[in-house]
Amino acid sequence: KSKEMSGSYFHFFKSEMNNRNLESIYIENSLYKALDLDEMVIYYQPQIDGRTHAITGAEALLRWNHSKLGMISPVDFIPLAEETGLIIPIGKWVLENACKQLKQWKMDGHDQLTMSVNLSGRQFEEADLVPMIEETLESLELEPSCLHIELTENQIVRNTKVAIEKMKQLKKLGVKISIDDFGTGYSSLGYLKDFPLDTLKIDRSFIMDVTENAADAAITNTIITLAQNLNLNVVAEGVETAEQLAFLLSKDCRTMQGFYFSRPIEAAALEEKYLSKK
Ligand code: C2E
Ligand code: MG
Ligand code: MG
Ligand code: MG
Numbered sequence: 001k002s003k004e005m006s007g008s009y010f011h012f013f014k015s016e017m018n019n020r021n022l023e024s025i026y027i028e029n030s031l032y033k034a035l036d037l038d039e040m041v042i043y044y045q046p047q048i049d050g051r052t053h054a055i056t057g058a059e060a061l062l063r064w065n066h067s068k069l070g071m072i073s074p075v076d077f078i079p080l081a082e083e084t085g086l087i088i089p090i091g092k093w094v095l096e097n098a099c100k101q102l103k104q105w106k107m108d109g110h111d112q113l114t115m116s117v118n119l120s121g122r123q124f125e126e127a128d129l130v131p132m133i134e135e136t137l138e139s140l141e142l143e144p145s146c147l148h149i150e151l152t153e154n155q156i157v158r159n160t161k162v163a164i165e166k167m168k169q170l171k172k173l174g175v176k177i178s179i180d181d182f183g184t185g186y187s188s189l190g191y192l193k194d195f196p197l198d199t200l201k202i203d204r205s206f207i208m209d210v211t212e213n214a215a216d217a218a219i220t221n222t223i224i225t226l227a228q229n230l231n232l233n234v235v236a237e238g239v240e241t242a243e244q245l246a247f248l249l250s251k252d253c254r255t256m257q258g259f260y261f262s263r264p265i266e267a268a269a270l271e272e273k274y275l276s277k278k
Contacts (some may be wrong), residue, residue, distance in 0.1 A: 153185025204238025
């Protein structure tokens with residue numbers, strides 16, 4: 001009889017909570033502990049001047065080094081961090097640590113470098129985002145213009161009025177603003193004249209086939225021209241081949257990021273590859 005009971009309980013349990021749910025409950029619980037357990041790691045992907053191959057800055061890209069599951073990609077846990085609100089402490093941790101790393105590199109003599117940090121929608125809407133950034137920069141005595149905040153189009157058009165206000169505060173502080181994954185959002189181009197932007201980052205999906213696909217080439221070329229005409233900087237994401245690099249240089253897009261130069265790597269590896277002691 002007890003066997004039967006446990007059997008029916010099991011069936012109930014199985015139908016109500018499938019494996020996926022159990023797994024996500026487990027992951028959610030461990031995400032709560034991740035910062036305390038020191039499981040978050042920032043990788044850095046160099047941003048390169050395609051003409052000289054010199055490093056101009058880096059993008060901070062978060063990874064979660066889970067004790068049982070190994071390295072987890074941000075695409076797999078940022079949405080959960082957003083849902084649970086954990087993105088607020090985690091995002092603060094990323095910002096502080098990326099800025100500390102930049103300060104270290106500047107003190108090592110690499111004063112030209114910038115640091116790009118991705119913000120999620122929820123972080124961007126958080127009331128004390130701007131004071132938090134200001135405090136971080138002040139306590140490290142970092143020049144605000146070396147911090148580049150990356151936002152996506154969808155984030156900023158979600159609540160346009162609030163977004164413009166936030167961006168103005170960031171600009172006043174002296175921080176630079178980049179539009180990430182440019183060209184993939186569901187927004188009109190009109191917002192470009194209302195937002196105080198500094199940089200457009202051409203989405204990797206256009207760069208991928210830029211040398212084989214005429215439409216991708218046309219879109220990429222148009223984004224570069226658009227940026228130039230609006231007096232914005234332009235960065236190409238996801239450059240993987242010498243041909244893509246050559247194409248971009250021929251269109252006067254100088255700054256790029258991609259596996260052709262380097263994958264996102266740990267700070268020490270980036271130092272070894274790009275930052276010889278000065
Ligand atoms: P993203 O900001 O657009 O970052 C660029 C992504 O493209 C990175 O993926 C990077 O590893 C990848 N990538 C760069 N160059 C190449 C290339 O040549 N080929 C290919 N195939 N991929 C390339 P990653 O590190 O997995 O990050 C994915 C996304 O997760 C980021 O996209 C960003 O939206 C988000 N993310 C990462 N770190 C953070 C963070 O600290 N906070 C927030 N809110 N989001 C983050
Ligand atoms: Mg980014
Ligand atoms: Mg991107
Ligand atoms: Mg170091």
